[in-house]
Each structure stands twice: as structure tokens, then as C-alpha cells.
Amino acid sequence: MSIFDNPDEYFMQQALREARDARDEGEIPVGAIVVADGTIIARAHNHTERLHDVTAHAEMLAITAAAETLGAKYLQGCTLYVTLEPCVMCAGAIGWAQLSRIVYGASDPKRGFATLGRAMLHPKTVVEQGLLADECEQLMKDFFKSRRQ
Amino acid sequence: MSIFDNPDEYFMQQALREARDARDEGEIPVGAIVVADGTIIARAHNHTERLHDVTAHAEMLAITAAAETLGAKYLQGCTLYVTLEPCVMCAGAIGWAQLSRIVYGASDPKRGFATLGRAMLHPKTVVEQGLLADECEQLMKDFFKSRRQ
Numbered sequence: 001m002s003i004f005d006n007p008d009e010y011f012m013q014q015a016l017r018e019a020r021d022a023r024d025e026g027e028i029p030v031g032a033i034v035v036a037d038g039t040i041i042a043r044a045h046n047h048t049e050r051l052h053d054v055t056a057h058a059e060m061l062a063i064t065a066a067a068e069t070l071g072a073k074y075l076q077g078c079t080l081y082v083t084l085e086p087c088v089m090c091a092g093a094i095g096w097a098q099l100s101r102i103v104y105g106a107s108d109p110k111r112g113f114a115t116l117g118r119a120m121l122h123p124k125t126v127v128e129q130g131l132l133a134d135e136c137e138q139l140m141k142d143f144f145k146s147r148r149q
Numbered sequence: 150m151s152i153f154d155n156p157d158e159y160f161m162q163q164a165l166r167e168a169r170d171a172r173d174e175g176e177i178p179v180g181a182i183v184v185a186d187g188t189i190i191a192r193a194h195n196h197t198e199r200l201h202d203v204t205a206h207a208e209m210l211a212i213t214a215a216a217e218t219l220g221a222k223y224l225q226g227c228t229l230y231v232t233l234e235p236c237v238m239c240a241g242a243i244g245w246a247q248l249s250r251i252v253y254g255a256s257d258p259k260r261g262f263a264t265l266g267r268a269m270l271h272p273k274t275v276v277e278q279g280l281l282a283d284e285c286e287q288l289m290k291d292f293f294k295s296r297r298q
Contacts, residue, residue, distance in 0.1 A: 052222045053213050054245035055204075064202050073201045088269040089245065092238025096203035116265050120237040 003038075008103060011035055011081045012132045015105070018045040018058065019083045019139050025050065029139045032058035032082040034066035034075065034099075041078070042066035058082060059090035063097050075099045083136040085112035085129065092120045101126040105136030152187075157230075157252060160184055161281045164230045164254070167194040167207065168288050174199065178288045181207035181231040183215035183224065183248075190227070191215035207231060208239035212246050224248045232285040234261035234278065241269045250275040254285030 003010040011033050018031025022045035034042040044061035048054055059082055066075055079101040086094060086104065091113030094102060102125060113120060118127065152159040160182050167180025171194035183191040193210035197203055208231050215224055228250040235243060235253065240262030243251060251274060262269060267276065 048222060052220060053216050054222050055209055055213055055242045060204055064204055067202050071201060073197065073203050087241055087245075089238050089241025092236055092241055093204045096236075096238065116268060119265060 007038065008081075008128075008131055011040070011079070012083070012103065012105060012136075014040060014043065015081045015083050016132065016135060016139070018043055019136070022046045022058070023139060023143050029143050030058045030082065030084045032062040032080060034062050034078050034080050036066075036070070036075075036078045041069045055089070057087065057090050059086050060093055063093050063099075067097070073097070079103060081131075083132075084108055084140065085114060087111045088113050088116060088120065091118075094125065095120045095122050098122045099125055101128070103128045103131050105129075105131055105133045106140060107133070156187065157277075157280055160189070160228070160230045161232070161252065161254060161285075163189060163192065164232050165281065165284060165288070167192055168232045168285070171195045171207070172288060172292055178292050179207045179231065179233045181211040181229060183211050183227050183229050185215075185219070185224075185227045190218045204238065206236065206239050208235050209242055212242050212248075216246070222246070228252060230280075232281075233257055233289065234263060236260045237262050237265060237269065240267070243274065244270045247271045248274055250277070252277045252280050254278075254280055254282045255289060256282070 015031040015033045019029040023029035027046045027049050031045045042062045042065035044058050046058045047056040075097040081103050083105045085108040164180040164182045168178040172178035176195045180194045191211045191214035193207050195207045196205040224246040230252045232254045234257040
């Protein structure tokens with residue numbers, strides 16, 4: 001898969017790579033990428049275990065890193081690719097950052113922000129769901145299955 | 150005001166000190182304290198401007214610092230004192246951290262989490278509002294008034 005064939009799928013594959021890195025570190029396998037003008041400006045995966053920090057979700061780390069790269073608080077014009085539907089905390093951060101677009105893979109019916117509507121996002125933020133959802137979901141399922149064994 | 154007379158008010162005064170530090174640094178004046186067993190284990194104020202990071206709210210920084218102090222992800226048994234009603238992002242973080250109690254001063258009818266209910270909090274978290282609300286609100290009002298001049 002080249003970036004030229006299908007940029008969205010290419011970037012979600014990159015988010016999946018981050019998610020697999022998380023899995024390999026014993027973290028819940030969620031990965032996130034921030035893209036500006038077709039370029040990845042931040043990549044991160046879940047670090048809650050290693051940092052003992054419930055706020056260290058992939059999206060939070062990616063937003064902080066993207067702001068650092070740009071030297072700007074707001075991420076207008078940027079797209080966030082994330083393998084799992086963001087939780088309310090991350091959706092709140094996405095709202096403050098005013099990201100133009102978020103694309104997520106697997107849904108999270110229990111903890112995902114969509115259970116509360118999308119009032120916490122900036123009204124102009126475009127939300128797309130379901131890209132590579134099977135692959136994103138499978139990673140989560142396999143992880144929790146292996147932890148129960 | 151001694152900690153022995155009214156611990157809640159004492160700790161909110163400490164949160165207000167943090168908020169005033171934020172104001173003096175040109176940050177939106179919000180301060181937060183985390184208390185465990187009657188002891189302050191973390192204190193923080195808003196750093197969104199200095200860090201160019203929309204996620205650097207007082208509550209987020211205080212939760213991360215408290216977890217660091219305790220060496221544990223979850224803050225069960227801890228109370229968070231914060232001068233302003235937490236936003237959805239911070240309420241989400243409070244939910245993940247499973248804080249036992251949050252006490253906030255000023256309400257935030259526009260951006261506060263309560264506009265969406267309290268589904269993002271842990272069901273056992275006790276929420277108390279309005280402690281030193283006038284003082285907490287005045288700090289915000291004066292700050293925004295001074296910025297408009």
C-alpha cells in the first residue's frame with residue numbers, strides 16, 4: 001500500500017504499526033498519527049502502563065507531539081488517524097486542539113466518545129469511522145484474549 | 150485559614166494560589182491540587198500557553214503528577230480540588246484515574262463537563278461544587294477583563 005494509492009489507508013496502516021508497538025510493550029494496542037499537508041508530524045501509541053499515567057493515551061501523546069512539532073497550540077488543517085474510537089478525554093483534547101478531521105478504525109461502544117454525542121468536538125471537525133476497522137479490532141481482541149490466558 | 154479549621158477550604162485556597170500563579174504567567178487562571186490522606190501530593194496550574202499544548206490543563210498535570218508521586222495509575226482515595234469546573238477532557242481523565250472525590254469552585258456553563266451529565270466519571274466519584282466559587286470566578290473574570298483592555 002503506497003501513500004499515493006490511498007493516503008487514508010496508508011496513514012491508518014501507520015497508526016496500526018504504532019498500535020502493534022504498544023502491544024509488543026504490553027500496552028493496550030492503540031496507535032495514533034497526526035498528518036498535516038500529507039506529512040506525518042506526530043506518531044504515538046498508548047503508554048499508560050509504562051508511564052503509570054491514565055492520561056497517556058495515544059491520541060493525547062500525538063496531539064502534544066504535533067503541537068510541539070508545529071510550535072502552535074491549534075491543529076487546524078491536521079487529520080488525526082487513530083485505530084480505536086477516542087474516549088471522552090481524548091475527544092475533549094481533539095476539541096480543544098480544533099483538529100480538522102479525525103479518522104478512526106474500530107468502534108468502542110463502551111468507552112468511545114460517540115456514546116455522549118459529539119458535543120465535545122469542534123463543530124467543524126469532520127469525523128470518519130471504520131477505516132481498517134477489522135484489523136484495528138482484531139488487534140484489540142487478540143490482546144485482551146492473550147491477557148486472559 | 151488553617152488546615153484544621155476547614156480542610157476543604159484550606160485545600161481550595163491552595164488551588165487558588167496555583168490559579169494566581171497561572172494568572173501571573175499570563176495563563177488562564179485555573180489551579181488544581183490532589184490530596185491523599187490529608188496531604189497534598191500534587192499541585193499544578195494551567196500551562197497551555199507556555200507549553201503550546203491544549204492538553205496542559207491544571208487537572209491533567211495534577212493527575213499525572215499525583216500518579217508519579219504515588220507510583221500508581223489509579224487515584225482511588227484521592228480528592229482533586231480545582232478552581233474551575235473541569236472540561237470534558239479533564240473529566241474523562243478524572244474518570245480513568247478513578248478519583249474518589251472532586252471539589253470545584255466556579256462553574257463553567259459553556260465548557261464544563263456537567264453540560265454532558267457525568268457519564269465520563271467513575272460511578273463512585275463524589276462531586277461537590279461551589280466551594281469558594283466567588284473567589285474562583287472573580288479570578289477568571291478579572292483575567293479576561295484585563296485581556297480585553
